[in-house]
Amino acid sequence: MSELVFFCGTMDCGKSTLALQIEHNRSARGLVGMIFTRNDRAGQGKLSSRLGLVTDAVEVEDGADLYAHLVDHLSQGRRADYVIADEAQFLAPEQIDQLARVVDDLDLDVYAFGITTDFRSKLFPGSQRLVELADRVEVLQVEALCWCGARATHNARTVGGVMVVEGAQVVVGDVTGSTDEIGYEVLCRRHHRRRMTAATARAAALAPDVLPVSSG
Ligand SMILES: Nc1ncnc2c1ncn2[C@@H]1O[C@H](COP(=O)(O)OP(=O)(O)O)[C@@H](O)[C@H]1O
Numbered sequence: 001m002s003e004l005v006f007f008c009g010t011m012d013c014g015k016s017t018l019a020l021q022i023e024h025n026r027s028a029r030g031l032v033g034m035i036f037t038r039n040d041r042a043g044q045g046k047l048s049s050r051l052g053l054v055t056d057a058v059e060v061e062d063g064a065d066l067y068a069h070l071v072d073h074l075s076q077g078r079r080a081d082y083v084i085a086d087e088a089q090f091l092a093p094e095q096i097d098q099l100a101r102v103v104d105d106l107d108l109d110v111y112a113f114g115i116t117t118d119f120r121s122k123l124f125p126g127s128q129r130l131v132e133l134a135d136r137v138e139v140l141q142v143e144a145l146c147w148c149g150a151r152a153t154h155n156a157r158t159v160g161g162v163m164v165v166e167g168a169q170v171v172v173g174d175v176t177g178s179t180d181e182i183g184y185e186v187l188c189r190r191h192h193r194r195r196m197t198a199a200t201a202r203a204a205a206l207a208p209d210v211l212p213v214s215s216g
């Protein structure tokens with residue numbers, strides 16, 4: 001029985017790497033995947049991992065019908081044995097419904113990968129729909145860590161290392177960007193709630209009122 005599986009986690013926990021591994025293992029056995037993505041950092045029509053691997057993918061545009069795309073593809077006599085959808089948080093809820101229909105009506109496995117919550121710890125609409133519809137939700141096992149060493153469960157958006165809570169839901173970016181630009185940092189809930197990033201924690205530790213008082 002085919003399945004819709006949602007592999008989720010914070011940024012930088014290995015989702016795209018796992019997507020590429022699933023693709024590699026299946027294509028090594030002669031299977032052909034349909035790979036969807038949207039807004040990957042490597043550019044349009046790419047699925048990339050921070051480990052340096054990248055593959056071509058179909059860039060999902062606004063309003064694209066993913067079920068119709070598969071039906072067109074198959075009706076032209078082309079193959080698709082399974083589907084991968086990376087950056088699935090950026091898909092519209094209707095597109096997640098279309099992926100569920102691919103599973104049920106075309107009998108193909110669909111593996112979706114994405115972050116569940118945004119920088120304000122609110123569900124992305126696409127991820128919410130995945131949680132509602134998926135046969136299985138798998139949280140990635142390689143945990144990303146907060147600067148304090150605890151498991152990172154939240155994504156913070158930063159400007160100059162300082163956490164921000166205003167702005168558009170979608171801003172493509174990375175966890176290793178220059179500190180002057182919009183970037184991201186994964187945090188545990190405690191430090192996300194306190195808006196305490198690695199940079200602000202470092203600054204607080206160096207603040208004069210916590211430095212040792214000099215005797216001279
Ligand atoms: N230089 C490195 N050596 C080993 N592992 C790395 C290196 N750089 C990144 N990684 C691994 O890759 C993970 C990020 O993978 P990626 O698939 O890009 O994440 P995601 O898609 O979840 O944002 C990191 O959590 C880390 O485990």
Ligand SMILES: Cc1cn([C@H]2C[C@H](O)[C@@H](COP(=O)(O)O)O2)c(=O)[nH]c1=O
Nearest residue numbers: 011012115118119155169170171172173
């Ligand atoms: C938290 C958050 C993230 N994003 C963007 C930033 C990245 O481009 C992707 C996540 O990619 P990854 O492969 O999981 O690292 O999402 C965003 O647009 N809005 C947010 O709130």
